[in-house]
Amino acid sequence: MSTRRTFLSSLALAATAAALPSSLMAMPLAARPKVLLFDVNETLLDLRKLQRAINEEFKWEFAFKQWFSLLLQYSLVDTTTAAYHDFGQIGAAALDMLAQSLGQSARPEARKKELLALITELPPHPDVVPALTRLQKAGFRMATLTNSSGPAVKKQIAYAGLGSFFEQLLSVDVVQRYKPHPDTYRMACQKLQVAPADTLLIAAHGWDTAGAVRAGLQAAFVARSGQALYPLAAAPAYTGPTVADIARQLGA
Structure with a gap:
C-alpha cells in the first residue's frame, strides 16, 4: 500500500511540474x-573610463587597481573602528595615499574632484x-x-x-x-x-x-x-x- 501511495505521489509531482512555466x-x-x-x-x-583616467593621471598601469583596493580597505577600516566617511571622502584620501606610495605629489583638491566625478559618469x-x-x-x-x-x-x-x-x-x-x-x-x-x-x-x-x-x-x-x-x-x-x-x- 505504501508503495502505491509513493507511486501516486510521484505522478502528482510530475504532473505539477509539467504544468509549471519553464521559467519557474x-x-x-x-x-x-x-x-x-x-x-x-x-x-x-x-569602470574602465575611471580606470583609464587614474592610470593616466599617475602614469602607472596598476594605479586604478591600487586606488580601488585602498578605497575598499579603508572603508572597512571606518566600519571596524566605528568611524564613517562617505565613499567620496575615502576615495579622495585614497588618491592622496596612492600618490604618497608612488613618491608623487598629492593632487590639488580640484583635480581630485574631477577624477572622482567620473564615477558618476x-x-x-x-x-x-x-x-x-x-x-x-x-x-x-x-x-x-x-x-x-x-x-x-x-x-x-x-x-x-x-x-x-x-x-x-x-x-x-x-x-x-x-x-x-x-x-x-x-x-x-x-x-x-x-x-x-x-x-x-x-x-x-x-x-x-x-x-x-x-x-x-x-x-x-x-x-x-x-x-x-x-x-x-x-x-x-x-x-x-x-x-x-x-x-x-x-x-x-
Missing part, C-alpha cells in the same frame, strides 16, 4: 527570490540593460545596494539610464557601515520589506557575495574580468560571467 522550472520554487538586490560599481557599471556593461529588461518582464522586484553615497548612486543610475528598473536605490550611508557588514544587507531587506532568505544579492565581488550569504541572503556572483570568489566563504547560489547569464539561471 529553471530553479527550485522554494529558492526563487522575491527581490533582486544589485551591487552597482563593476557589477552594473563599467559610467556606462552600464553591455549585458546589463538586456538582462534587467528580461528580469523585469519576468516579474522580479529589483533594487540596488552600493557603497557609494546616496546622492552619488542617484547620479550613477541616472547617467547610465537604469532608473526605470529599480524600485529603490539603497546606499550604505543609511546605516554608516560598509558592505560586507551584515547590517547593510539587513537594512536593505528592511527597506524593501522582504526576508533575507527571499533576497538575492547580485555582485561582481567575492567579498560582497560572502557578506550577503553570512547575513542570510542568497547570492549570485558575476565573474567580471579580474574578479574571483573568496575560497573560504560559502559558495553563492549562482555564478556566471555576466548579469545576463545570472538572469538565464533565474529563468528570465
Whole structure:
C-alpha cells in the first residue's frame, strides 16, 4: 500500500511540474527570490573610463587597481573602528595615499574632484540593460545596494539610464557601515520589506557575495574580468560571467 501511495505521489509531482512555466522550472520554487538586490560599481557599471583616467593621471598601469583596493580597505577600516566617511571622502584620501606610495605629489583638491566625478559618469556593461529588461518582464522586484553615497548612486543610475528598473536605490550611508557588514544587507531587506532568505544579492565581488550569504541572503556572483570568489566563504547560489547569464539561471 505504501508503495502505491509513493507511486501516486510521484505522478502528482510530475504532473505539477509539467504544468509549471519553464521559467519557474529553471530553479527550485522554494529558492526563487522575491527581490533582486544589485551591487552597482563593476557589477552594473563599467569602470574602465575611471580606470583609464587614474592610470593616466599617475602614469602607472596598476594605479586604478591600487586606488580601488585602498578605497575598499579603508572603508572597512571606518566600519571596524566605528568611524564613517562617505565613499567620496575615502576615495579622495585614497588618491592622496596612492600618490604618497608612488613618491608623487598629492593632487590639488580640484583635480581630485574631477577624477572622482567620473564615477558618476559610467556606462552600464553591455549585458546589463538586456538582462534587467528580461528580469523585469519576468516579474522580479529589483533594487540596488552600493557603497557609494546616496546622492552619488542617484547620479550613477541616472547617467547610465537604469532608473526605470529599480524600485529603490539603497546606499550604505543609511546605516554608516560598509558592505560586507551584515547590517547593510539587513537594512536593505528592511527597506524593501522582504526576508533575507527571499533576497538575492547580485555582485561582481567575492567579498560582497560572502557578506550577503553570512547575513542570510542568497547570492549570485558575476565573474567580471579580474574578479574571483573568496575560497573560504560559502559558495553563492549562482555564478556566471555576466548579469545576463545570472538572469538565464533565474529563468528570465
